[in-house]
Amino acid sequence: MVGDIATVFFRKNGSYQDIPLNTRATGPDLSLFQNSRHALCVVSGLGKVNGLRSALIGGLMNELILDEPTARALLDV
DSSP, rough: OOOOEEEEETTTSSOOOOOOOGGOOSOOOOOOOOOOOOOOOOOSGGGGHHHHHHHHHTTTOSSSEEOHHHHHHHHHO
């Protein structure tokens, strides 16, 4: 697992199904974000780049706000 959205974890490939820890999560089903008209993500910090990349791969957002160092790191990898 590389990140979470609202306490629901996802993998490096952006998938979140069949992660045992998510059965105890209090967050929403992440398919709500994949099918949402507005799924906003705000990220700051280089430590979030791997999780951000995975969330993008998984289509877990369609609007993104991030700081410049994080944006550069996302593009550099």
